[in-house]
Amino acid sequence: MSAPENVTPVIEARKVTMQFGGLKALSEFELELKPRELVGLIGPNGAGKTTAFNALTGVYAPSSGDVFVSGERVNGLRPYVICQKGIARTFQNIRLFKDLTAVDNVRVACHHRREAGFTAAFLRSAAFIKDEASITRRAEEYLDVMGLAHRRNELARNLPYGEQRRLEIARALATGPKLLCLDEPAAGMNASEKVSLLELIRKIRDEFGLAILIIEHDMRVVMGVSERLVVLDHGVIISRGPPEKVRKDPKVIEAYLGDAYLAEKQISVPGEGA
Numbered sequence: 001m002s003a004p005e006n007v008t009p010v011i012e013a014r015k016v017t018m019q020f021g022g023l024k025a026l027s028e029f030e031l032e033l034k035p036r037e038l039v040g041l042i043g044p045n046g047a048g049k050t051t052a053f054n055a056l057t058g059v060y061a062p063s064s065g066d067v068f069v070s071g072e073r074v075n076g077l078r079p080y081v082i083c084q085k086g087i088a089r090t091f092q093n094i095r096l097f098k099d100l101t102a103v104d105n106v107r108v109a110c111h112h113r114r115e116a117g118f119t120a121a122f123l124r125s126a127a128f129i130k131d132e133a134s135i136t137r138r139a140e141e142y143l144d145v146m147g148l149a150h151r152r153n154e155l156a157r158n159l160p161y162g163e164q165r166r167l168e169i170a171r172a173l174a175t176g177p178k179l180l181c182l183d184e185p186a187a188g189m190n191a192s193e194k195v196s197l198l199e200l201i202r203k204i205r206d207e208f209g210l211a212i213l214i215i216e217h218d219m220r221v222v223m224g225v226s227e228r229l230v231v232l233d234h235g236v237i238i239s240r241g242p243p244e245k246v247r248k249d250p251k252v253i254e255a256y257l258g259d260a261y262l263a264e265k266q267i268s269v270p271g272e273g274a
């Protein structure tokens with residue numbers, strides 16, 4: 001599902017470097033996602049994947065290089081401002097409002113793009129009340145998309161782990177993003193849960209017309225859903241392209257697939273048995 005060549009990318013990273021003291025966690029990172037693209041960002045532990053997400057979403061200001069959202073340079077802008085420009089993310093460690101219900105977790109994100117202002121809220125005007133009702137309806141729709149309608153009134157903390165992860169995605173979707181960045185959304189799930197989550201993610205891309213950038217450790221799973229992969233190792237992009245090309249790239253095999261890391265993490269390599 002590739003976008004036409006001349007379409008402005010939803011996100012572009014140009015030579016983005018992140019330096020922490022003496023450590024270059026990310027070096028001259030280059031990335032471009034067109035609308036509706038689904039791209040996997042992979043690499044061994046400590047490769048710089050989360051650092052790349054943090055630089056794209058404003059958690060870190062790049063030490064050098066530039067990030068553009070829909071053609072606008074966003075270096076140094078706060079994460080919530082970048083989110084307002086259409087970049088939503090989830091985190092490796094679940095960050096829900098654990099003492100709010102599922103629907104309220106999503107409502108909070110819907111508020112992020114509400115139109116009624118503080119005065120209306122203060123006066124609880126008719127417009128405000130109508131707006132609140134429509135926010136609740138929208139939040140319910142996102143819960144439904146993520147298969148969580150039945151959990152509407154449960155506290156986030158009481159949801160099973162896999163459903164907490166889906167609730168995070170529902171909340172990110174509710175900000176109305178052009179790009180959804182998912183940091184290991186399937187972490188901690190078994191193989192079949194991972195496959196069904198990633199199929200759901202692809203469905204979301206198709207239905208909402210979003211671009212999606214996904215960090216995922218399981219090569220088999222990520223190769224199955226991504227149209228393109230970008231491979232990081234020690235902060236440097238060592239390979240990029242369609243999954244069938246990347247999985248044969250000797251640099252990837254050496255850095256990632258051939259790593260003892262695979263055995264340690266019990267990660268399956270596509271084309272190698274079960």
Ligand SMILES: Nc1ncnc2c1ncn2[C@@H]1O[C@H](COP(=O)(O)OP(=O)(O)OP(=O)(O)O)[C@@H](O)[C@H]1O
Nearest residue numbers: 020023025043044045046047048049050051052092
């Ligand atoms: N805020 C920070 N300060 C110092 N070093 C950091 C910081 N954030 C990340 N690093 C270092 O940068 C390197 C890349 O880390 P990062 O978390 O981006 O890797 P990753 O590919 O996401 O790894 P994993 O798969 O284990 O999550 C690591 O050596 C890490 O220790």
